[in-house]
Amino acid sequence: VITAGTSQALDLTTTLFSRPGDTVFIEQPTYHLAVRIFRDHPVELAGIPADEDGIKVDVLASTLDRLKRAGKRVAFLYTIPTFHNPTGAVMAADCRRRLVALAAAEQLRIVEDDAYRELAYDGPAPPSLWSLAQPGVVIRLGSFAKSLAPGLRSGFITTDAETAARIIDSGVLDSGGGVSHFASLVIAEFAGSGEYADNVERLRAAYRRRRDALLAALSGLEGRASWRKPAGGYFLWLSLLDGMRTSELLELAEAQGTSFMPAAPFYLDPASGARSLRLSFSRYPPEMLAEAGRRLLAAAARGPLR
């Protein structure tokens, strides 16, 4: 199913596959703008913790059990298993297996945001949850926003035939026959010419250099902050190890002429993000990221973190 980007797909998925009062599970942290989409619908949100290896499947299972006992219906789990926004994390193979098994057993629908898959820097991206699960479990949201151009507002859903039929049969897709004919045709022409694959390869190479430049620039923070090398996507997640709060570092960083996204908006409970932050490396050339890293270190050196 062709969509007008991941956000339209997520909005439509929420309209079609939730009922008023349902709970939507979201990872903690998660993409904050997806949460804004959910909040426009009459659903409740429940956060499930996730770490560098993915969502905590045991916590998911117990939370699901608790809600079911309370008579609550769960619409779906929204997850970004591959090159997570904001953490850059990749859900581990074992976690993927346990997650799709639990979802199948509990009839829990999974909405897999797979917008960053194409941007893999250290070998191929892991198999999607959709490819691992039995049909009917996963709605996978793909996108051309990251692999080609966000302004095209074009993406796609891969799912089983029955679920796809329900989406295609929605009023909003049926009325116009789709939401993205024009951009999709342009993309199809572009892909048919072979340019799309070349473009993805160029982006991978360029973003890999950017990621590596940022990683090199951060080495001076070792011991004072922790991070993992992101294997793909746009983001690097930094946790401050002691003392300084993200809000303090942000103020000092901006005084140095650099900035970042503090973690608080990625959590239902902003306090959870008090000592973490998201660095985006996709938009800037390596030398600018190196300079930004120097300024971030200078900012950190001025705070109580030192």
Added chain:
Amino acid sequence: VITAGTSQALDLTTTLFSRPGDTVFIEQPTYHLAVRIFRDHPVELAGIPADEDGIKVDVLASTLDRLKRAGKRVAFLYTIPTFHNPTGAVMAADCRRRLVALAAAEQLRIVEDDAYRELAYDGPAPPSLWSLAQPGVVIRLGSFAKSLAPGLRSGFITTDAETAARIIDSGVLDSGGGVSHFASLVIAEFAGSGEYADNVERLRAAYRRRRDALLAALSGLEGRASWRKPAGGYFLWLSLLDGMRTSELLELAEAQGTSFMPAAPFYLDPASGARSLRLSFSRYPPEMLAEAGRRLLAAAARGPLR
């Protein structure tokens, strides 16, 4: 606010401005695919009769009163006052005035589907409800689907600043910064070159000829069916005056190699449309419409209508 066409705008408007269990008022008949969009949301539908001069404002007032007394909340009225789909009707000036006055007095929001405004064949289209109402009453949905190309999936909302701010602040628009950057830029370039206005003028001239060809072809049905000359838009509404049911005529017409849209899908109660039908003239050249008219007459001549 730029939208991905009227259907996406209508879907988003319903998401943002209704609560579960609310009632949405729709004209009877109305655009059947809009109804499909509403049905994807947890709202109830109530039909308000309309005739060639527009919605019955007195029925609207009494229905609103009855629902309010029953403790029901009304989300909005969805109306197509100008070159109606399916009837081609234009809401009369007096009806417009009374409608916006009632809406203001009762704090009833109006969603005005104004997709056909540009296609006026007999002088300028009447002022929109939005232009007549005080701010905060009307959300007007405009479109480039009819005036340029449906496949662009691009349209726009005109409304007051506060309502616009709520729409712009929706999760789905905020996430991608919009839903139609690419097509909208193409349209802006096209409009800036003067081509857009020229194109609308060409469409008006072409569709006027098509409408007139269809009207001429229908003259043989006088006395057996009634219709009004549509002053704009795509559609002519035909009511069979005695005897034949639309379903019978459709079968006979298809045997003659022509077809039309029966009225039933445009009503909540399909029986209401048993003797009406919608003829679309926008897609066919005049000579083909003349031939289709001949075939429709031949079909009518074979039925109990004769």
